[in-house]
Amino acid sequence: MRTLKILVGVAFVIAISAFAIDKVSVSETDDGYAIGDFATDFELRNVDDTMVSLSDYKDAKGFIVIFTCNHCPYSVAYEDRIIELDNMFKSKGYPVIAINPNNPKAYPDDSFENMKIRAKEKGFTFPYLFDDGQHIYPQYGATKTPHVYVLEKTQNGNVVKYIGAIDNNYKDASAANKKYVQDAVHALLKGEKVPVEITKAIGCSIKA
Structure with missing residues (x-):
């Protein structure tokens, strides 16, 4: 017994x-990707109704992937800075790829049609893609809008080099004294280690 x-x-x-x-x-x-992980490619619809993949960018050295949306006040506050990042780094090989991860049934303001309107109003210089079915943002581990992933293209794939916020002051761009994404991409262009690899993304929760 x-x-x-x-x-x-x-x-x-x-x-x-x-x-x-x-x-x-x-x-x-x-949990999604960690620093040093390889980010898988995707094929998502852009606001111009074309399908966009990272593999389309043959000459890119990397990517600034930003999960963002139409309605979130944090995303709206960062829109001009996202455009600035694209203007600053696209010609140097690091284009911005923006992705709306929200479920439009939960938040109609983030519908694909409203994405088109917002992109035209703001004059987005970068692809603004719709994560239809919400398959991509969980792979990355994004939880907020905006939430940034800086990828470096290598022979073996796109390596995650930075995860987090754009800078340290969403309210006022001029008051931000730590520009995390800019610093990360500048370091990668110089072949140096990213000075700050992970920060806390500040924004609205992704609507599932």
Whole structure:
């Protein structure tokens, strides 16, 4: 009887351990990319109704992938700075690729038609893509709008080099004294290590 109780106890511990390991595995998958990971390519519809992939940019040295949207006050506050990033770095090989991750059923302001309107109003100089079905943002691990991922193109794929905020002051661009994305791309263009690799993205939660 004592032996049976011991065997039952051991079996219970093994079962709990297996469950715990499985939970950790799922959690790690849900977290998205970390610094040094390879970001998979995607094919998403742009506001001009063309399909856009990272692989379309044959001459790119990397990418500034920004999850953003129409309605979020934080995203709106950063729109001019996102345009500035594209103007600053596209010609140097690091174009901005903006992606709207929100579910338009949860937030109609972020519908594809409204994306077209917003892009035209602001004169976006970069692709503004719709994550239809919300398949891409979970892969990256984006949780906010805006949420930035700077990728460096290598022979083996696009390596994640920076994750987080655009800068340290969403309210006032002139008051931002830490320009994380600019610093990251400048470092990569010089072949140097990104000075700050991860920051906390400040913005609206992504609407699922």
